[in-house]
Amino acid sequence: MDMEKTLKNILKKIKLSEPTISTILGALVIVVVGVLIFNFFQAEQSQPEILEMDEEISVSPEEQKAGVELVEVEKEDGQKEMAKIYKVEPGDYLSKVSEKIYGGGQYWPEIAKENSLNNPDLLLIGQELRLPDLELEMARLTALEVQNKPQAAIDGDEYTVSEGDHLWNIAVRAYGDGYKWTEIAQANNLAYPDYLAVGQELKLPR
Incomplete structure (x- = not known):
């Protein structure tokens, strides 16, 4: 060389x-x-380390006003992720929480499922509820409501469930008040109020 x-x-x-x-x-x-x-x-x-990040989530001003917080929680595999959390307040019940967060009480079954609630009617003050992302579910229900409009009022003491029905919209049509879905559930001894079968006969208390 x-x-x-x-x-x-x-x-x-x-x-x-x-x-x-x-x-x-x-x-x-x-x-x-x-x-x-x-x-x-x-x-x-x-060289900078490249980390896989979960899809970024944020709390909207409306959610903040309703009491929603962004909290770090632990997943089943031990890793950390961010989740939207709501703390139960005095007088809260699931459909009311659903109304506060999503603008409609009909989404309470999804909240119950997300938190594995065995008794959805029992909430403790200060209890933390993880809020599911219902963007797709809300779009589906909205499409069903548009598809089923106009919906006639229900005047009788009985109602036969049709496709797309849920207790909330039945209560709205029967009483003009969606929150009265609980009365329908109790009158029919519904163990799982979020599951209705097409053709199922419901008693409507008057």
């Missing part, structure tokens, strides 16, 4: 023996290789 010959010539000029020259050249090679290896590992370590 030209560089090696040049170094040898320089070292010979300063009257160093051949063994000494070889030793010096070997040391220089080791130093150069060491510097290159050091720079390589430094470059590897300095």
